[in-house]
Amino acid sequence: METAKEQAAQYTLEPATDIPKSNHYYLNMGPQHPSTHGVLRVLLEMDGEYVIKAQPVLGYGHRMHEKMAEHKNWMAFMPNTGRMDYAAALPFNHGYAALFERLCNIEVPERAEYIRVITSELNRLVSHHLWLGAFLLDLGAFTPILYTFDDREQVLDILEDITGSRLTYCYFRVGGVCKDIDDKFVERTRAYIKRQRERFKVYNELVTGNIIFLKRVEGVGIISPEMARRYGATGPVVRGSGIAYDIRKAEPYSVYDRFDFEIPTGTTGDSLDRYLVRLEEMEQSLRIIEQALEQLPDGPYLGKVPKKLKLPTGDANFAVEAARGELSYYLVSGGGDMPYRLKIRVPSYSNLSLLPELAQGMLIADLVAAMGSLDLVIPEIDR
Amino acid sequence: MPPELLRMIITAVLVVAFVFLNAMILGYMERKISAHIQRRPGLMEVGPHGVLQLIVDGLKLIGKQLVVPEGSSPFLFRLAPLLSFAPCVLPFVVIPFSRKLQAVSMDVGLIYILAMTSINVVAVLVAGWASNNKYSLFGTFRSVAQAVSYEIPMLLSLLAVIMMTSSFSLEGIIEAQKYYWFILIQPVAFIIYFVSGLAETNRAPFDLPEAESELTAGFHTEYSGMGFSFFFLAEYANMFTVCSIATILFLGGWKGIPLPFYDYSGIIWFLLKVYGLLFVMIWARWTYPRVRFDQLMTFCWKYLIPFSMANLLITAIMVKII
């Protein structure tokens, strides 16, 4: 193992273009590989089972959302936002809607902000459930994904009732949300929270304490805080490395500053820490939802928004904490009702970019575990 | 027709039929058990509770084209599934299903079975090599290393039982368990044997040769249709063989509460015990994550082999004293 690591250390991060050393060979992991979750290709230079170099190849699901944003008016782009990160679409809605509210100084009714927080957190739970199942599937445990999908289904049913869709939401509007929540929603959400708390016990018993699971993830894919910073990693990846960075706390948007919740952090930054951080985050999301339901004010769910929104000239940025980390919309406007330029900074993009350094000298099985723990959604990276 | 030839033909037909039947039963079991472990109904569409699904699947697999990948060696590629399947059928010839339900009685039945099951490694090697696919080759390397390593604790644990009975004959070993099953005095050997058996048959948590989240499907990545089915049949036949050895050596074979026509009806006890063990195998597969390759090897060389050695030594001393 040491020799492979030493060999790997001799290489720079710059991907290989020349012919590999005679005892090395290339392996294409993807784009149709079971554990690259979508259409990611990782070009691996291997020595036996050891990865000498890993080079992700992107763009298989590229749709040029940024160009589309420049050619649609601000409202027409809203459905696109839900189609980048299909696992957690509502935070993407949220960032986009809030960006225009910030730019045009539009007031959002309090109730709408609460609804946004509740649904966004529910969506975060959906996303983390998906990740949990898929991550364990990567490790060869088939069963947990069915359990997590069972729970995920409960949330999807709740969200479907008010948003009208199950995956690619387009629920938020500039100035609020498009449909009010009712008592039935509140009731079902409360019941779900109760149920989910019970289920966490099952997860912990089945998975967290399993010796094979621990052996597979402990000390695998260690990301140091310094490395996370150089790559601009955010979200659970950076929190797993022990940095308590969460946009919900660092730059509180919406009404997140009114809730009492913690930012879970890891200590070593290995795959196990990222796993534990995400599990704890799910619990924190439940706490936020609970408090939000408690404080939910009455009032309109959609503020007064002019029919024709005139964008000012200038630029604005809005960062939200999506399920995978920091999502930033940076908009440059030249007036009119179409953005001049919309840069979408997606969290998985930066989180994946550290893979080449992370993968050096790893076993291929560890690479799969480490990639699973990064929680990648490829259409979000490709945009 | 000489009676000996007739006997051989009947045996051959029955054995092959049983291998297919076993694959269907196990396939159904696996899918139903996994479904219930995963809280879903599983097979439900074809026949009552989906019992006919495996027949339909079999027909589908027979109807499928065997795609030979470009750059592979077509002869070896086609040969490998047969090479895998044929030796898996042969152990069934000597397995004593009941006192009188045994096709051939051999003095070295156990050695014969172990020799036959070992040939599977060659088939995997050929399949992986001929596929001209790096994932297949990976699976092959893993499979060979794994099978060769785990054969050692497996044999050592069996040797403990053989020391006690001083017989390689399967009937002899069953007869020796007249008063008690050997699992009671050789629990360590049984556990070591069963764990090595899981590894030998490439079952989770030791299913590294086909680890689909790492190697897509390992050594049979490139196989479709009947090529794949033969590996599938071989895997289930191997599982059955491993479990029947466990039953014969540790669980008293066909012995149980005497039933009418006991010379033949012992098969009921035998099959119950074997399928009970198979159930545990399937249960383990759908519960545990997969181990990593170095962990698999460490487990074998650092834990299983020393423990089986110690077990063998203690058994030897005890046999000498008693």
Add this chain to the structure above:
Amino acid sequence: MHPATEKLVNELNELPVAVAACDYAQRGYHYEVDVAADQVRALAECMLKHDMYLVFVGGLDVKPVPRVVYQFASYTHPGRFVVRAAVDENNMVPTISDIFQGASWHERETRDFFGIVFADHPYLKPLILAEEDVDLKPLLKTEEALKDISEVSWPAASDVSSKPEAKNKAEQG
């Protein structure tokens, strides 16, 4: 202002860059920095020294020359910097991918979309776009759509009356 941010701003002021504090409520970031292409690396090193991380690198096609937009933020304290660097006469900006390794992909993407070349980048091959689309540059504006940098920037602070949100408010009323 957080003391760490203050220190960073002071250090930035020593470089030949223009740092301007902004209204966070309106723009969503704290500082706007204008920088010439040759100062980008010095600025990035300064950011690295002060525990900032790179949020993104993007392009902006404007007259007279395209800009490269960098955004930096910090894990530990609020302080978001939007840095705009004008490309030099060869349509080039020095790479910062050896300072912030995460910039490598962002720079490759910007090269894909805008054709801006990042000097000394070790591997400036198409990332998001396919190999054959290396000259596509999809986000470059057409001649008619291309705007001047002043047309896409906030109006000067004195020009309050023409702020569009005031107009929006009037329309609402």
